[in-house]
Amino acid sequence: MSNDFHTGYLAVVGRPNVGKSTLVNRLIGARVSITSRKAQTTRHRIHGVLTTDDCQFIFVDTPGFQASHKNALNRLMNRSVSQTLVDVDVVLFVIEAGRWGKGEHDLLPQLPSERPVLLLINKIDRLADKTALLPFIQKVAAEYAFAEILPLSAESGSGIDELLKTAGKYLPVGEPVFSADDITDRSERFLAAELLREKLFRNLGEELPYGIAVEIEKFEQENDLRRIFAAVIVDKEAYKSMVIGKDGERLKRISTDARRDMEKLFGGKVWLETWVKVKSGWADDEGALKSLGYE
Numbered sequence: 001m002s003n004d005f006h007t008g009y010l011a012v013v014g015r016p017n018v019g020k021s022t023l024v025n026r027l028i029g030a031r032v033s034i035t036s037r038k039a040q041t042t043r044h045r046i047h048g049v050l051t052t053d054d055c056q057f058i059f060v061d062t063p064g065f066q067a068s069h070k071n072a073l074n075r076l077m078n079r080s081v082s083q084t085l086v087d088v089d090v091v092l093f094v095i096e097a098g099r100w101g102k103g104e105h106d107l108l109p110q111l112p113s114e115r116p117v118l119l120l121i122n123k124i125d126r127l128a129d130k131t132a133l134l135p136f137i138q139k140v141a142a143e144y145a146f147a148e149i150l151p152l153s154a155e156s157g158s159g160i161d162e163l164l165k166t167a168g169k170y171l172p173v174g175e176p177v178f179s180a181d182d183i184t185d186r187s188e189r190f191l192a193a194e195l196l197r198e199k200l201f202r203n204l205g206e207e208l209p210y211g212i213a214v215e216i217e218k219f220e221q222e223n224d225l226r227r228i229f230a231a232v233i234v235d236k237e238a239y240k241s242m243v244i245g246k247d248g249e250r251l252k253r254i255s256t257d258a259r260r261d262m263e264k265l266f267g268g269k270v271w272l273e274t275w276v277k278v279k280s281g282w283a284d285d286e287g288a289l290k291s292l293g294y295e
């Protein structure tokens, strides 16, 4: 291994919905983290790995900050963000083009002053007036000592090569940690839960109850067939029928959609069984959260 190879950890932070998951997916070219129009779908730290000729980027996707719900779940989420930030080599702070508000400003004190923070201005494809970008960059540059400011579009891919070239320079010299074809260090069990969670978010839309979770109770594999048994956990009896829907239609649709995505991702047949369980108050109970895999 040449001694000018760089390897390092990068955290992707930013308000919910700014495009963190889309960016990580775009960078590592595979679906390891789930995107959805609904805010707050990423509650787990997800590691994606990208290896180029001279760099290995190990991405840590962190949950968005959320100040409005003050329960155990959010305390744990915020704790895991701060812990992540001191462990990484580079912080990628994602914002939306043209948008710098209280949400962004409030995040600044959480940024580690001893690490380079690259400000990524995402969604530039949405800017109707491209000349607005320069004054916006000047404005945000005055907010914090960002190591770099890079406009890009996670969706169209514009600015992504530049981002990799620039971010690579901030990674320490070192041998790769993961082999070239590692996509994620998360298990299929975890990915199955994420896919099902994403379908719940999409299908329930605005009705989505706060504190819904997925627990994979059994995951078996026999040749190409995976048998997955998943419980959808809600914290109130009333949410149960909301998830199941009239004559079970909604849960059936959610399961079918999730099963199809799992088959694509795992490259084999999937038998998926889902049901809804009520665990009242679980979102306020740190023990229950840990048992569901929240760190």
Ligand SMILES: Nc1nc2c(ncn2[C@@H]2O[C@H](COP(=O)(O)OP(=O)(O)OP(=O)(O)O)[C@@H](O)[C@H]2O)c(=O)[nH]1
Pocket: 014, 015, 016, 017, 018, 019, 020, 021, 022, 023, 034, 035, 036, 037, 038, 039, 040, 041, 042, 063, 064, 122, 123, 124, 125, 126, 152, 153, 154, 155, 156
């Ligand atoms: N137009 C446009 N839309 C984008 C771009 N990047 C992301 N989006 C959209 O923005 C929405 C949110 O993207 P996500 O990647 O889920 O955002 P996130 O920051 O990971 O969200 P949380 O998981 O809630 O923290 C999705 O509908 C994406 O399709 C972009 O470059 N341009």
